[in-house]
Amino acid sequence: MNLNEDVLYFIPLGGSNEIGMNFNLYGYNNHWIIIDMGIMFAGDDYPGVDIVIPDTQFIETIIENIQAIFITHAHEDHIGGVPYLFEKFNCPIYLTNFAKKLLETKVKNTVCNDSLFLKKVEYLKPVKIGPFEVIYGNITHSIPESSILSISVANKVIVHSGDWKIDKKPLIGKKTDTKFLRNLSKKGVDVLICDSTNVFNRNLSGSENDVRKNLFKIIKSSTSKKIFVTTFASNIARLSSLIFIAVKLDINICFIGGSLNRSFDIASSCGYLEKPKNYINSNEISSNKKTIIVCTGCQGEPRAALSRIAHDDHQVKFIRDDLLIFSSKIIPGNEKKIGSIINKITRLGVEIITEKDQLVHVSGHPGREELEYLYDILKPKSLIPVHGEARHIFEHANFAKIKGVKNPIIINNGDLVNLSKEHIYVEDKVHSGKILIDSNTRISPDSEVIKQRIRIKENGIIFILLIIINNKLFNIYVSSIGLLENYLEFEDELTKELEKNYKMKLIDKNNYELITRQCVNRVLKKSTKKRPKVIIKYVNESNYKD
Ligand SMILES: [Zn+2]
Ligand SMILES: [Zn+2]
Known part of the structure; x- marks a missing residue:
């Protein structure tokens, strides 16, 4: 060029x-x-x-x-x-x-x-x-x-x-x-x-100040003792609003999640945030004092704090009548993950507010x-x-x-x-x-490993091991993952089909790959249209002594 x-x-x-x-x-x-x-x-x-x-x-x-x-x-x-x-x-x-x-x-x-x-x-x-x-x-x-x-x-x-x-x-x-x-x-x-x-x-996209005012109203009027707020860790203005609200209402505030704490430290070192007196650690949350619990995971990330709390994998727990505010938008592609976490938390009796309900994000x-x-x-x-x-x-x-x-x-x-x-x-x-x-x-996005992962994810995988010793069929092992609910039946039928073909002398060391795949296709056709990844190993030991 x-x-x-x-x-x-x-x-x-x-x-x-x-x-x-x-x-x-x-x-x-x-x-x-x-x-x-x-x-x-x-x-x-x-x-x-x-x-x-x-x-x-x-x-x-x-x-x-x-x-x-x-x-x-x-x-x-x-x-x-x-x-x-x-x-x-x-x-x-x-x-x-x-x-x-x-x-x-x-x-x-x-x-x-x-x-x-x-x-x-x-x-x-x-x-x-x-x-x-x-x-x-x-x-x-x-x-x-x-x-x-x-x-x-x-x-x-x-x-x-x-x-x-x-x-x-x-x-x-x-x-x-x-x-x-x-x-x-x-x-x-x-x-x-x-x-x-x-x-x-x-x-207009709206102002952070309007979000602050509305969050203040929601948190002030809430009767919940624990008010969870999940937001983007980099939104320092939002974090500052939550600290502002905690100070104004004289309630506790705590941050849970690595990226939130890192963000907080950087913003503090630039003079944008300051830890208030009523900042507490997550092990100090008490059922007697109203607390804002800011946590990571607004996009449903499985390892983030919100998901771990929802799955009872954290010292902080959701209980009935807690409040959770998603002070964030749903990034396209994350709808399912967020939906499933919302369902999980709703079943625990927690009230949930998102940007669709109130002005909690701009x-x-x-x-x-x-x-x-x-x-x-x-x-x-x-x-x-x-x-x-x-x-x-x-x-x-x-x-x-x-x-x-x-x-x-x-x-x-x-x-x-x-x-x-x-x-x-x-x-x-x-x-x-x-x-x-x-x-x-x-x-590369076209890499074989990505294609294989997509195929395995949707179609499952079959392993076949043919063991031939001194020119005689010693054993056939068939195992499948993620393919069929009644996989034992399928594996059994495929094993029999392979044995039959071997006994008819249709399988040898030169054509085992082709014939085995034909057997797989015949048996698969009876129960599914899936095209699983098939891995075949042919072991031929000629001088084996028992
Ligand atoms: Zn940006
Ligand atoms: Zn950008």
Whole structure:
């Protein structure tokens, strides 16, 4: 692939066909910078795999020319890929104080050494890297220190929105820096690269302050002694609201779950949270004093605190008349897990409140009103919707066009976008895709092991061992897993079929695989249409003496 001189390029390698694993490149005359390096959670598509990262094979061709990595904020879909991908790079990572502290905990004992690579940025202070000048501006989201970046290069001003919303009372950190945005507008914004997550939402995303007020009302009026609240560990404003409520109402508060406590410590070290006097440990919860119990597991994660408490695998217990508030949204793909945990807890007589019942959560991404507000301030000449699945990206481009943005273009991961022309366009395509982190190895989504896991999960597995000693059939072992309810009957019938074929001299060392599979298919056909994984071992001992 040829890259032209004096052309500014944009390439998303992740986040522009999915919500997750954001990874964006900007390049000009062989100087490249990266914005964000995120992960995605694997979900049910890839059994046995937790984490997905972008396939960065394309980077190998320009690795020497990558000059810096800029992180917009500390959510996993923007920062979580650094521990997996950084070994490739030899350049600084710029990020705000909160994101830096969080990343330091993730990259301890790796090559991503703090003093060498992690550089704290100050808002509004330009960072000059080769031909690029990058400036961080404050924008509200659902984690402290989210940033919108201006990238000035080759007489162009590009605005990379990161994740954002307009929250007039964000509770933690500063409000959106509208002065910064207006100044960018004065310079003239050529391209806005913008969050598409909530483009289907007609309303404003809402303020953390409104959630605080409503949580206060619910907790104050509740007669339950134990009020469980589950939320995202990174939502520091929400944690601060719960501490605020506990202090105001003079009730106890306790945090359960590793990620919550880590998040709390980082937020405390940045001055965003403070442990109140009425903070207690989980073994100090008493039935005499009202207590807010903040716990991990709002997405139904089986190893998180909420799930363990629900399954009676924790010292803290649910009892009748407790209250549980899901101060979170359901991330698509987690509906079943959350549904089953809600059913389990409901049966224990616990009252449950979710965002569907009351205002106990607000999103961190812009709805249509907020998108329109940003277009009005920045007046971009062109727009590239990112941070979305195809449906979000298409809808965002349509919406922007209706609202008067002249040149919204639709892109996909791997597109090489020419930003230098008046009408930006997709000039070419580079390699892109996903890499699965499978324990300590990295595998492709098309890998045989994933296909096998899916097949075994849905169809079960049959093991067949044929033991031949001194040219006589000594024994046949058949065993099946996850195939049929009446598996003993099936195994017995298959054993007889194999014995019959052997006695008829149909099976020998050359054709045992084929004939055995034919026997399996004949017997299977009688009871199921499943296509299980079949493993056949043929042991032929010719000089065996008993
Ligand atoms: Zn994001
Ligand atoms: Zn985010």
